[in-house]
Amino acid sequence: MTTWSSPPAAALSSGRRTGALAEAAFVVCLEARPETILARLTARGDTEQLDRPLLATDDPLARITELKAARQHLYALCDWAVHTDGLTPEQVAAETIRAHDERAAEILAAAGRVEAMTAPAAPAPARTLHAVPEGAACMVGAASGEYPVFVGWGTLSGLGGLLRDAGLDRYAYVISDETVWHHLGDEVEASLRAAGIEFDSYTVPPGEASKSLDSASGLYDWLIDHRAERGHTVVAVGGGVVTDLGGYVAATFARGIPLVHVPTSMLGQVDAAIGGKVAVNHPRAKNMIGVFQQPRFVLADAAVMRTLPEREIRSGLAEAIKMSLLDSEDHVAFLEDNAEAILKLDRDATVEAVRRSVCFKAAVVSEDEFETTGRRSVLNYGHTLAHAIESTTGYSRFRHGEADGIGMMAAGRMSVAMGLLAPEILDRQRALLERYGLPTNADGLDRARLLAAVALDKKVQGKKVRWVLLEGIGRPVLRDDVPGEVVASALDSVLD
Ligand SMILES: NC(=O)c1ccc[n+]([C@@H]2O[C@H](COP(=O)([O-])OP(=O)(O)OC[C@H]3O[C@@H](n4cnc5c(N)ncnc54)[C@H](O)[C@@H]3O)[C@@H](O)[C@H]2O)c1
Numbered sequence: 481m482t483t484w485s486s487p488p489a490a491a492l493s494s495g496r497r498t499g500a501l502a503e504a505a506f507v508v509c510l511e512a513r514p515e516t517i518l519a520r521l522t523a524r525g526d527t528e529q530l531d532r533p534l535l536a537t538d539d540p541l542a543r544i545t546e547l548k549a550a551r552q553h554l555y556a557l558c559d560w561a562v563h564t565d566g567l568t569p570e571q572v573a574a575e576t577i578r579a580h581d582e583r584a585a586e587i588l589a590a591a592g593r594v595e596a597m598t599a600p601a602a603p604a605p606a607r608t609l610h611a612v613p614e615g616a617a618c619m620v621g622a623a624s625g626e627y628p629v630f631v632g633w634g635t636l637s638g639l640g641g642l643l644r645d646a647g648l649d650r651y652a653y654v655i656s657d658e659t660v661w662h663h664l665g666d667e668v669e670a671s672l673r674a675a676g677i678e679f680d681s682y683t684v685p686p687g688e689a690s691k692s693l694d695s696a697s698g699l700y701d702w703l704i705d706h707r708a709e710r711g712h713t714v715v716a717v718g719g720g721v722v723t724d725l726g727g728y729v730a731a732t733f734a735r736g737i738p739l740v741h742v743p744t745s746m747l748g749q750v751d752a753a754i755g756g757k758v759a760v761n762h763p764r765a766k767n768m769i770g771v772f773q774q775p776r777f778v779l780a781d782a783a784v785m786r787t788l789p790e791r792e793i794r795s796g797l798a799e800a801i802k803m804s805l806l807d808s809e810d811h812v813a814f815l816e817d818n819a820e821a822i823l824k825l826d827r828d829a830t831v832e833a834v835r836r837s838v839c840f841k842a843a844v845v846s847e848d849e850f851e852t853t854g855r856r857s858v859l860n861y862g863h864t865l866a867h868a869i870e871s872t873t874g875y876s877r878f879r880h881g882e883a884d885g886i887g888m889m890a891a892g893r894m895s896v897a898m899g900l901l902a903p904e905i906l907d908r909q910r911a912l913l914e915r916y917g918l919p920t921n922a923d924g925l926d927r928a929r930l931l932a933a934v935a936l937d938k939k940v941q942g943k944k945v946r947w948v949l950l951e952g953i954g955r956p957v958l959r960d961d962v963p964g965e966v967v968a969s970a971l972d973s974v975l976d
């Protein structure tokens with residue numbers, strides 16, 4: 481078995497060499513987040529490591545992030561990735577051996593594997609080197625380039641200026657929903673006018689039903705009527721429905737025109753507007769018609785959530801809780817300590833909660849933009865069951881985040897039953913969800929129908945359901961070997 485650990489890009493850039501690797505070995509990439517890499521270099525006390533020419537910069541973390549993003553298309557060629565954050569060297573070795581023993585034979589036998597690895601790698605995308613714009617919480621590294629996510633309080637009035645700074649000032653097509661536009665339309669219009677940007681706006685009725693091909697079609701008509709072209713920008717101002725719909729339209733109109741997200745709901749700010757997944761629903765399957773389209777920037781003004789109904793705030797915060805459990809002890813402790821302030825939308829606590837979620841998701845997405853290595857899939861913690869709960873209840877009984885709470889409890893139970901997670905962590909997860917007023921179980925759901933819906937979910941790989949489980953806070957794992965009786969008993973535990 482040969483492993484391949486953070487190889488220098490030059491060593492991989494030749495198809496001949498990747499071919500030799502591919503033919504000779506099961507290629508495992510040892511992944512780590514930039515913060516982890518920097519911490520490891522620093523912890524060795526080995527300042528010479530930081531004197532590497534490539535890291536000789538005032539901001540080595542930014543440099544590591546940038547190098548990683550630029551090489552990601554090469555790392556993505558590996559057969560398997562082990563996410564080493566939080567693991568000891570022994571655990572990394574054990575995980576690598578497990579992957580080899582369980583998966584190597586099947587993966588090595590796959591048709592076209594060597595050819596895929598040997599194909600000339602896509603050129604590293606052109607990037608502007610890391611001038612993180614003022615006020616940006618973090619950057620998302622994407623194949624189409626890097627983009628900033630701005631998180632602040634009272635910053636919506638700066639939208640026009642940001643569009644101008646980004647060179648997106650020719651014409652703005654603002655897409656929103658009627659409720660959001662009622663609250664925020666004047667401020668958005670004033671900001672665009674002040675920056676001298678011409679614009680037009682289009683609103684859809686609020687609610688999931690607007691995330692449809694019909695709405696998209698209406699938007700295409702509107703864009704054609706206005707002679708929209710590729711130098712113009714779609715600005716999506718609203719919750720996840722609007723950013724998904726607006727993003728899908730921007731991605732597909734004229735083969736893609738620039739997109740800016742202005743998320744206004746909690747779910748939108750902490751999750752939906754980050755990462756470039758945009759979609760509309762098919763009558764038979766949610767989010768089925770979609771693409772990856774990264775925005776040019778995201779502007780999250782937490783102050784606009786003051787008009788958001790309380791249930792929407794709580795439900796959106798389920799995603800923040802999920803991010804924290806996937807991220808770190810420190811992140812979980814922050815949400816535990818600040819629940820009251822965040823639920824009241826206290827300025828500093830809310831901005832910090834949004835910032836932490838956004839930056840965690842940005843880091844994950846930057847490592848695995850197209851969900852190929854498994855890193856991004858961990859964001860589905862709790863979601864396999866949540867989607868089943870939502871679909872079997874007709875998307876009406878639960879808000880998405882509420883279904884997530886129940887889904888996370890089931891996934892946590894499975895983690896404990898599989899011997900992966902300490903029961904105390906599951907108790908902590910439950911307490912955290914309860915603190916934010918989120919359900920951890922529900923009555924009246926039918927186990928057989930839920931299981932059937934789980935099997936239909938698009939996260940099923942082959943014929944096996946792949947669950948995101950936890951081995952601890954900040955240590956998610958993907959498992960497709962959860963026995964049926966463990967799933968059944970975890971479901972029963974949340975269905976009473
Ligand atoms: N693309 C992704 O990665 C991703 C991730 C998670 C969820 N989603 C999608 O997001 C959607 C759900 O998003 P959502 O929960 O934001 O729903 P939503 O867009 O329907 O917003 C919820 C409600 O809040 C209202 N609202 C939004 N901002 C407001 C404000 N500032 N003041 C007052 N009211 C406001 C809306 O009008 C709506 O009635 C789903 O379609 C889901 O599939 C996408």
Ligand SMILES: [Zn+2]
Pocket residue numbers: 799863880884
């Ligand atoms: Zn979700």
